[in-house]
Amino acid sequence: MKAVGIVTEYNPFHNGHIYHIQQAKKETGADVVVAIMSGNFVQRGEPALFDKWTRAQAALENGVDLVIELPIFYAVQPSHLFAEGAVKLLAALGVRDMVFGSEHADVDFLSLAQQAPSVAQGKAFQDKNQTFASAYANQLEAETGFKLENPNDILALGYAKAVVDLAANIKLHAIQRVTAGYHDSTFSDEQTIASASSIRLALHKNKLDKVQNVVPAVTLQNVQSMNNTIDFEQKFWPLLKYRLMTDTVGQLSQVYQMAEGLEHRLASVALGEPSPQNYQNFIKSVKSKRYTFARVQRTLLYTLLNVKVDQMQAAMQAPYLRVLGFTDVGQQYLNTIKKEVTLPLISKVDRNVTKNNLRLDFKAGKLWQMLANDAGQQQDVTRKPIYVAGKQ
Amino acid sequence: MKAVGIVTEYNPFHNGHIYHIQQAKKETGADVVVAIMSGNFVQRGEPALFDKWTRAQAALENGVDLVIELPIFYAVQPSHLFAEGAVKLLAALGVRDMVFGSEHADVDFLSLAQQAPSVAQGKAFQDKNQTFASAYANQLEAETGFKLENPNDILALGYAKAVVDLAANIKLHAIQRVTAGYHDSTFSDEQTIASASSIRLALHKNKLDKVQNVVPAVTLQNVQSMNNTIDFEQKFWPLLKYRLMTDTVGQLSQVYQMAEGLEHRLASVALGEPSPQNYQNFIKSVKSKRYTFARVQRTLLYTLLNVKVDQMQAAMQAPYLRVLGFTDVGQQYLNTIKKEVTLPLISKVDRNVTKNNLRLDFKAGKLWQMLANDAGQQQDVTRKPIYVAGKQ
Incomplete structure (x- = not known):
């Protein structure tokens, strides 16, 4: 194939x-x-x-x-x-x-x-x-x-x-x-x-x-x-503000891609008075010319997920193939290559997910659910790949 | 006097x-x-x-x-x-x-x-x-x-x-x-x-x-x-759940008064499915016979505030006298004892509060504001003691 x-x-x-x-x-x-x-x-x-x-x-x-x-x-x-x-x-x-x-x-x-x-x-x-x-x-x-x-x-x-x-x-x-x-x-x-x-x-x-x-x-x-799941910033900002209020600058400095004193600006703006009323204003207050909006936003996501440099480096050393779904043809292809794939092929995860390589995706899924008003089903544990009958 | x-x-x-x-x-x-x-x-x-x-x-x-x-x-x-x-x-x-x-x-x-x-x-x-x-x-x-x-x-x-x-x-x-x-x-x-x-x-x-x-x-x-500031649990629980979802068990284990594997129970219950629908149910699920409800709740507050054992021990070694308010008589008393007080007398704090002994109270004030829908005024920086004319 x-x-x-x-x-x-x-x-x-x-x-x-x-x-x-x-x-x-x-x-x-x-x-x-x-x-x-x-x-x-x-x-x-x-x-x-x-x-x-x-x-x-x-x-x-x-x-x-x-x-x-x-x-x-x-x-x-x-x-x-x-x-x-x-x-x-x-x-x-x-x-x-x-x-x-x-x-x-x-x-x-x-x-x-x-x-x-x-x-x-x-x-x-x-x-x-x-x-x-x-x-x-x-x-x-x-x-x-x-x-x-x-x-x-x-x-x-x-x-x-x-x-x-x-x-x-x-x-x-x-x-x-x-x-x-x-x-x-x-x-x-x-x-x-x-x-x-x-x-x-x-x-x-x-x-x-x-x-x-x-x-x-x-x-x-x-x-x-979809009910109101779009305006994630209204959910994202209070959680981020909470984290910036309660973590020490030392803890923030260990977050993946936190660089050049950004942790000091983050804490100082979040703790200052009046505190920024929304997420967009917050990013504008902390951003420097050296960084794009996306770069700062990624760092803030890793801050929210509390992902430290060492965790990220370890995770990047151990990738895997997480199957989200397949058609008949996709399933045939998986069967064909199964014995030759050079990374772990994962179709289902159990509760031990928090202890293995998928834990960052697992945490991200939990956070996504929270940002989406817990509306979604759980994202990882016990979920099976989606199967869609192929149009052959 | x-x-x-x-x-x-x-x-x-x-x-x-x-x-x-x-x-x-x-x-x-x-x-x-x-x-x-x-x-x-x-x-x-x-x-x-x-x-x-x-x-x-x-x-x-x-x-x-x-x-x-x-x-x-x-x-x-x-x-x-x-x-x-x-x-x-x-x-x-x-x-x-x-x-x-x-x-x-x-x-x-x-x-x-x-x-x-x-x-x-x-x-x-x-x-x-x-x-x-x-x-x-x-x-x-x-x-x-x-x-x-x-x-x-x-x-x-x-x-x-x-x-x-x-x-x-x-x-x-x-x-x-x-x-x-x-x-x-x-x-x-x-x-x-x-x-x-x-x-x-x-x-x-x-x-x-x-x-x-x-x-x-x-x-x-x-x-x-007061508008809806009473039911703090509705605010407290999502933040606590967020923290338990994103901190590692190792990080949780360092929280003040976290003991006997409570950090494992906290993370496991918070990350489990279905996750507890409210704070009361959550505490019931994690509590053991050795601990009172109040003891567990204090630990959860310190978890939410991200206060670690070492920070707490350092803080307890350096108490102070923070003046929240006085009447005329109270002010006279303060003047009388001012030179003899054996702990620092603090009437006003500035932005450096985050770096000194008051930082735990400062964090707690920020969290209180958040739990109270940010309705309150800021709790520490630039606040002056309340003065009430005495009824002499």
Whole structure:
């Protein structure tokens, strides 16, 4: 069986994702689509709109055959670590082709990756008034002439660098992003494809009708049955404030990616009077020019989850393949590769989850439930992979 | 000037407290009443109904001349440490007489304290199916014939032991508790004095009218302007659950008074499915026969405040006299003793509070505000003592 790998967040699953799945099959002639999907929190450090099971279900009903969770220690990371984690899982699953969207599908990202500076080189060139992403892009442009400024290009280069660094036997296929730019905040009633961020924005504004042309039926149902789970900040902020009020600066300093005295700013702003009235204002008060909003937000998520540097490093050394769901074809593929997978394949977890490698995902699932008003079912213990009968 | 000391929680301030103040003056002929009062959390580990400033105000309007905060590291403790802390502060303030209620005012508590076993001896006799309080009471009865079973007697003995242990120059005066037993849960419309716990119960049931005969006007006003701040458990439980979900068992084990594997039970119950629906059920699930409800609740408060053993021990070594308010007479008394006080006298704190000895009270104040829906004013930074013109 020939498998093609895609890397996704599906936040939420929309028509553009269906196009991506179809193109992936067309481009590679694969008969199995394997999606590596972020779990309950996405790369920007935010909780996903719907839990990982709901999003896996939507994907399986719309062309994906196997959904594997990208563990939080890869999913909530800067793009190079996100990409590396995803490529590592695809390689372990024996996937030989990978398809991703890019704003410059004509670029040979593999060749670009071979010429590109390393992350350490990018950091060395960063000054006090710029983010790592800017420093890296400037350095890359100086060395190769390519201007790296679009989010899908950044991920594309990340995948390519990971393939190079891991010496993975994976062929990369870039497909041109169409219609919807990543940063577009609005879309017209005539569009059938819109970006996930513009869809989230429409939902945030409670314009549920607006999204009906750009998402499949299953997502529309999810949207309609969602109660107030969107405005996570109203839940996130009090918990974060509580943690910043009660942890010592020394404890905060050990949180993953806490850097350059951010722990002092966090504690001082959270404990100050008047304390910030909301999460957005809080981030603005603590952010410096060196960090993007997403970077600070990821650090705040790890603060909320109380994930320390040592826990994170240990977790990143021990990845696994957590199966969220499959179709008939996906199940056949799993059976085919079962004996050759190079990472632990996990279909079900028991109460010992808190003691093993999945504990960060488990904690994240518990937090997601709390942020979503405990509305969701439990996220890990005793959950079985979703099965969707294939449309063969 | 002659001062008499009393030790109080005023949760809330009621007519029985006025009687206590009057009796204290009558019994000792003092012209200044000094109250050592718990801050925003009381001995049972619960947030006070009203913040420390509101309760100090009520006391100053009703006969108390000087209110000093009993720091949380003494206030939220078993009775012997609570009593020892209070006596230490009174001694530091030059108070030579102390008046307290007791169910057995005829008993010579000082003499009893001299014969009583030490806390360590009580612990040595404790078996797996009894609380420390029972073990201690049994041992005391065997040695002295006195049956220690009433809460005010327990505190009375605590004060007496503290006077003995600290060699404090303080004369003890027990006055008989009248009308309302500590554990009475109801009171009649004819009563003018009721216990604080029965008043809290009436308020909890939203029977505001019920309390009008048993509290002074100032408390009645406080009760009437209170919005939903009573049911703290609805606020307390989600935060506690969040902390238990995200801290490691190793981190929990370092919390003050976490003992005998309680941290494992706490984490396991909080993370289990279905998770307890409320705080009362949670405490019942984790409690063992060796611990009273209050003991477990204090540990949970310290868990919520993230107070570790070492922080608590350091804090207990460095007490202070935090002035919450005074009348003219109280102010005169302060001026008289100012040069002789044996502990730091603190009238105002600045933003450095988080770095000094008051940081636990500061954290507790922040938490209290959060539990009270942020309704209160800030509790420490820039607050000045309350001044109430004396009725001379």
